[in-house]
Structures are given as structure tokens and as C-alpha cells.
Amino acid sequence: MDLILYLSPELILIIFALLIFGLDLLWREDTGLRLGWIALIGMVLAFFATLAISFRAAPGAPGLPIQWGNQVALFCSACKGGAVDLLTVAYAQVEDALFVSDNFTNFFRLVAVITGIGILLASFGYMSTRSKSRGEFFGLFLLAVSAMMLMGGSTNLLMIFLSTEFLSYTSYILTGYLRENKRSNEASIKYFLFGSITSAVMLYGMSIYYGATGSLNLVRIGAVFTQSTELEVMALFATALMMAGFGFKIALVPFHGWAPDAYEGAPTPVTAFLSIGPKAAGFAILIRVLLEAVIVYHNDWSTMLAILAVITMTLGNVIALTQSNVKRLLAYSSIAQAGYMLIGLAAFSMSKGIFDGLNAVLIYIFVYVFTNLGAFLVVIAIENATGAVDISQYGGMIRRAPLLAVLMAYFMLSLAGIPPTAGFIGKFFVFGSALNAGMSWLAAIGVINSVISVFYYFRVLRPMFFEPSPEGGKISVDRWLNFGLIVSALLTLLIMLFPTPLINLVSGSATMFGLVLR
């Protein structure tokens, strides 16, 4: 029973996905958006299920007698088919768990389900005009979101590999979903080829882990590495190989080659998903592996990540300068954004201070979800109405769709990290963590990059505000898309004005299964 409870968000999504596949067969004829509605209901249920399992009763707490932080381990020898509360049991007894539902997992479950709801709202209008077979789309999408959640909680190399591949395969299909569209097919193939190779390399790294330590479990691997320092070279080599797999998901340079083409060709809601979902989930796994398995070599991988961060953000930003297609531009921008997140991880300082790198990276991810989602919702709204995806076609948007133009300006400011936006809070913590860890040079390169990025973010705004409208009248936006937009914008503003709840949520989530700060 406990098992079902603590896997309920994933189970709900999978059940609804199967339900949609089934109903799609039954209602062969024009299903309208009924299946989309069912998917949305599933998503909302999963959201509440996540909330339900992430809080624990806390008698005597001020206000509601509950608090964030309910941690259990699942699928372990001590679990006996149920769940073991991590607050009452020593880690040593449950370190063979395959999956944990800890604060960190729940944080990424929230990120996944919020992303899912936002993108679902955006895809109603988009899919109903472009594809006849919508059922599979919604079903696959639910599966992709559940894969994200599974990635967040995997603590075993096998689970990590399976859930990563689960997310990859659903993403490949979603990318190529517009069957008649050549670009969509091309994007899917490229994505698939790139993904298979990096998976293979990652698997190789995992096999070295196993060979060296005799365990698939991250915590146990970590214990072995900590004791036997003669394994250092092997451990770091294997970690570097695994970085290929994670780097592919996150779209880090030099594993970013697929991103621009996949982003451009995929249906735009899927592009939005690719720019958030796999990135966040990839970070979840990367963080788990680094902090649970090779924390002892923290100094080594921290330098490696810092260098990767510099390359990633610089390359992403510089190439984004020359893009004229909005989807490609946002693709390179999201590569650069991953670079900023990496700064936070590189600056992980084991200090548990407020400016710790782990806090920073989680805050940045959360903030990035709303901001990037919002930007993509604007792009989708404009594409739905006019088919335009080129910056030059955005002329005069302030006349044609004032709300879209203003919100786009706001999201672009947020992506660039200029207050008063949530993006500023993210950058503030990321750069702060770098300074806190004594990596001032990294912070300096980071801020220079964020100045460069303003140039292309504002290039999108320039035609929208400064140039006359080439053709066409008002643009109408469908109700659900509008709702998603306004919620994203409000949250982007609210996180800036009242960041305390987010900071508390994040510092609560940074306590992770098996992470013993030494």
C-alpha cells in the first residue's frame, strides 16, 4: 500500500496514459480535445498526489500542522515490499534501495508536473490544427512526464539507465510527431542517433562503476570510492563517460549538437518540453550521481564542471547571437542557460549555507521552468495564429497582440536575469554561489555572458516593439494558452517579489538520500 502511495504521481500518469491509448482506439472518429482533457486531469491529479506525499504531519508547527519533507526509500531489502521512512532508519540499512521518494525527488516531481501542465495547455490549440491523431500525443506526453519523475528518484544505476532511456524514447517519438513534416522527421532521427551514442557511452561508464565497486547502488558506490582512494582515476574516468549521457539530456557543450535541429523541427510544444523537461531531469540525475557516488572527488569534478559551464554558456550565447529563427534562438539560449545552472553545481561547497551551489542550481531550475515555459507559450501563440517562427516576422506585435508582446518582453528580461523578474533571483543565487565557493573568475565569466545574452534576447523584442507591422490584424490567443501565459508571468513576478517560500522549499529539498556532508 505504501509502495503505491509513494509512487502515486508516476502511477497516475501511467494509468492515464494507458487510458488515453485505449480510449483513442475506442473513439476512432474525431475525438476533439477530449483526450487532452483527460490528460490534463491526470496531470492535475499527479500534482496533488505529489503535494500529498511530500508533506509530513508536523504537530505543533505554526499555521498548518504539516511541513515539507517526507522521505522514504522503496524497493530495498529492508523495505519488504513497502516503504521505509528515512527519518527513522539509518542509511546503511536501506542503501540498496532502487528508488527513493525524498525531498529532492519531490522537488523534481513538482518541476515535472508543472512543466507538464503548462505544455499541455499550450498543445491543445497547436495539435488540433496540425495533427489528426492526437490521442497518442497526449498519452506519450504523460509517459514522458512520468519518466522525468522517475529520473528524479532513481538511486541505482539500473533505474537511472532505464528511466533515462524511457524519457529519451518518448521524446524521440514526440519530436517526430508531425509525420508529414520533413523537418520534424529529420529532427527526430538526429535526436535519436545522437541519443543512442551518448547512451552507449554512458552505459560504458556505468559498467566501470559496477566493475570497480561491485554495486549498482549510488550510495554503496560512494562508500567504496570513499574508502579506496586508489580507484580515483577509474572513478573520474567513468564519471566523465557518464557525463556524456547526462550532458546529452541537459544539452551541454559538446553534447549539444542535436538541440538546435531537434528544437527547430519538433512541434513547438514539444520543443518547449525538450528545453525544460529533459534538462531538469538530467540535472536531477547528474546531481545525484555526483553527490552520492563521487562526492569524495568533489574538487576534481567541480573544476571539470566549471570548465564545461564556461564553454557551454559562452558557446550557446555566441551562436545564439546569429540566429534568426526564434525556436533555434531559444534552443541556443537554453544551452547557455544550462551553463549557468552548471555554475551552481560546480560551486557546490558542502557548506549548507544559503549561497550553497546546490541551492542555487535548484532555484535556477525552478525559475527557469516558468520563464522558459512563458517564452515558449508566447512563441506558440504567435505560431498558432500566424505561422511565424522567424524574428523578422514578429514586426509590430505590440499593435497586433499587446499582451503577448509585453509578456515576451518580461520573459526575455527574466531569461537575461534583469530585475524585477524571477530570472534575476536565479542568477543572483548562481553567481552568489560561485563567489561563495571562491570561484570569482567563474562568476565574472557568467555575468559577462549574461550581458552578451541581452543582445539576442532584445533582438527578439526589437521588431515586436520598434518596427511597424508588416501585415495582419489582431492576434487572438486561445483561452487555455492565455491562462498558462498569465500564470507563468505572475509566478515569474511573484518569485521575484517574495522569494522566501522558494528558498525554503529548495533548501528543504537539498537534503538528499544518502548525502552525508563530510
Add this chain to the structure above:
Amino acid sequence: MLTALVFLPLLGGIILLFLPTDNAIKRFAVIWSFIPLILSVVAWVIYPTWPEFTMLGTNCSPDIVHASQMFYLGECVQWIPVLNVNYHLGVDGISIPLIFLTTLLTTVGLYYSSRVINERVREFFFLFLLLETGMIGVFVALDFFLFYIFWEVGLVPMYFLIGIWGHAEDRPHYSAIKFFLYTLAGSVFMLLAIIAIYLNTKPNTFDIAVVMQRANQPFASDVFISTIAFFGFFLAFAIKVPIFPFHTWLPDAHTAAPTAGSVILAGVLLKLGTYGFIRILMPVFPDVFRQYAIPIAILAVISIVYGALVAMSQTDFKRLIAYSSVNHMGFVILGLAAAAIMTPDQLQNQNLFNTAASGVNGAVLAMFNHGIITGALFFLVGMLYERTHTRDLNSFGGFGAQIPVYGGLLLLTVFASLGLPGLAGFVGEFLVLRGSYATLTTLSAIAVIGIVFTAAYFLWRVIQRVLLGVADEKWAKLPDLHAFEVVTLVPLAILTVLIGVYPSWIIDTINQASVAILNLIGGI
């Protein structure tokens, strides 16, 4: 009180988004802008009697209250407790005149714009009021985090003001993004410096008033970190002022901006930089500032002389005024550098203390004067442009006889700007030189040569080319100033004369704050 002053403009901007017609928007914006103007006058009158805090919500810690003794009308509420970020506002004799300058120029600018802006009216007035919120916010913020946010908030509206309402032939898009990127490039380093201060204070704090207290000097021990942090701030402020060689954004932005935008840009936005010098660099980094005061003073003198020489070679009226800003702002920095160079021991000496105080007073007064005088000059340029549709100085001439009211006001403003005794500009620059002569004798002497160049370009390029000579045929039907244009200029002209003849009312206000800051540095 201060919260109202900061956010009322924004509230007005939001209200006017829902007004039906352009005329209603214009009328509403102008009338609404009188509220902050009146509030700033009231604040000026009552602030010395109001040293205690107004607490809003959860109180700030006692050490903040204790540290803010030199500030008035204080307001403080915890904002992000985990980071120790507070919503902490307060004013002293330096910020009060600058707030008044901001609200005055905004009202005047809105009034003038309500007659000349007829395109995308709603956006224009909204952005203008948003800009006012950002500017006042910088002058009242006493928390680094808050300071940074207001600092950046002012940036975005200005970008759109230049880009949308700029003159098409001046490449407004290019100038707008150049302005934005330059300013941002400086301010991101300020952000890093702010975080560095937080990380190096015990207990960690973002509070400007707390960090200012000598006992809490975060960097007294670590020279390297304090130097880096100093230059983080310095870069942000130097670009904003702008000091040579960071000034290249300024002529483009000024030229491209619409008239009221140029007025605010020159009148207030440049002051944000010098205000940062006084509010942050001097009290927070006295040792580092002292160490680098001479190089900074040299840059200031280069700005003075170079600004004047470049202004002299301009044929575009507006660019000439823009470069004159580089020239005048150099004096402000010179005055501050001269005060910053004093060691605490020297400040114990009453004579030297007075010298330093006169440098700071002169600098702040020069800021205020530059705001009203250059503001008026940009209005005058804009008014001439509305009539002639050109700013080419070579095509003008003989306007003194043609449009005498215009000529008279231009003459007054130009004389004030070049420092004629009896008008405002003289008082500020005189005090600066009085402050700098004792410690920076050679540089002061060179700066005085700069004044000669200033007189040269104003008399030779402006007075001679515009007012004297024989008018071209094509200007025969030029109308003189309309009533609304006179109304726009008169408040500025009155202040110019008033400060020139009787400056002590404003100097007394400023002096109280400069003395407090110098006492802090001198440990007196």
C-alpha cells in the same frame, strides 16, 4: 512616506493603462506627477524633524535601526529574512535634493511631452512614470539588493523610450541597445561586488547603513577583496556618470532619445552614477577610494577637458550638449575624489575637513545644477528642432532677433552652464575647485583650463551660431516660444537664478549630509 514617493508614479502608470483616450492619459499623467513632486517638497521640509523609523510589518533588526542614525524618514521591513535582505529606505541631505530634481524634471518632462508626443501615447507615459519609480527608488534605497533592483528597473523604460520615440535618422535602435548593454555591463559587476560584501560581512548583511559604519568595515583586513569589490561598483557608476573613457554610449543615447527622454537621461540618470560614488564608494570603501583617488581625479580632469574639446568640434546641437555633460560631470567626480583623498588624520584638522566638505557639497550641488541647466538645454534643443527639423548648428543664425524669448532663455541657460557668477552653475563648480585646490592643485589648475574651453564652445558654437549673425531666409517665419514651452522652462530658469543668487538654502541641506559622511570616514 518614502514608499508612497517611490511607488505612486508606478501606480499612476498602471491606472493610465486603463484610461480611454490619449487626452485623458496625458492630462492624468501630468496631474498625477504633481503628487510625487509635492511629496518630495514636503519631504524636504519635514525630513530633519523625522529621524525615527516608520515600521511596516516585521521590524528590522536593532543594529540596522542603530546604524541608520544619519538617515531620516526611515522605513524598514524584513523582505527575505533568510538572506537578511530588508526593504530599507531612508534619505539624507544628499538624496533629498536629487529626489526633488527627479520629480521636478519628470513633471516638467511629462508636461512638455503631453504637447509634443502624439504617437503611442499610452506606452510613453506609462514608461515615463515607471522610470520615475526606478530613479526615486535608487535615491532612497538603503539596502544593496533593493538598490540594485531599482538601479536596473530604470534601465528598461529608458531603452524603450529611446528605441520607440527616438528620431529615425539617429539610429534609435542602435543607440538604445548600446545604452542598455553599456549600463548593464557595468551593473552586473556591481551585483558581484554586492554579493562579495554580503559574504564578507559578519554577520552577513546587505544593508548599506550597516556596512557604512566603520565598526563593521568588512574589508578593512582584506585589501584584495575590497579592491575588487570597489572596482565592481566603480565600473557600474563610472559608466553611468559617465567618466572618460566609459562615455561613448552617451552621445548616441542622448542624440537619439526624444526630448523629455534626453532631459531625464542627462538630468537624473547620470546622477545615479555620482550618487553611487557618494553613497557607496566613499563611505563603504574609504581606504580603497583614497588609494585610487588620484587616478580617478585624473580621469575626471580628462573628462572635463576632453568633453569640452569634443563638444567644441560638434556641429550637431544635441551632441554638443551631450558632450557638455561629460565635461560637467567631470567636476562632480573631481570634487568627490578631492574629498576622498583625505586620510582620517587629515580630516581631524578642521581646515582640511572644511575643504573636503566643500568638495562634496560642491559635487552634490553641481549634480543638482547640471540637472536643471542641462535639462533646460535639452528642452531648448528639442524646441528648436520642433521648429526647424534640424540640429545642424551651421544652418542656424540670427535667432536672437528672430525669436527673442527663445534667445533670452537660451542665453540665460548657456551662461549658467558655462559658470557665470550669479547663476547656479558657478556656485557648484566654485565649491568643487575650492575643495580640490588644496589637495589636487595641478589637476585643479588643468580643470580650470577646462572651464575656459567650456566657455569657448558655448559662446563660439552656441551663442554665436544660433543667436548671432544673420538669419537665413528659410527661417523667416519661425514662431517664437509657445506658452507651454515657456511654462516648461520657467521653473528651471527660476531655480537657476535662485541658486545662483542665494544658494545657502540648498547647500545647508547638502552640507548636513556631507559632514555626516566625512565624520564617518574620519572616525570623528
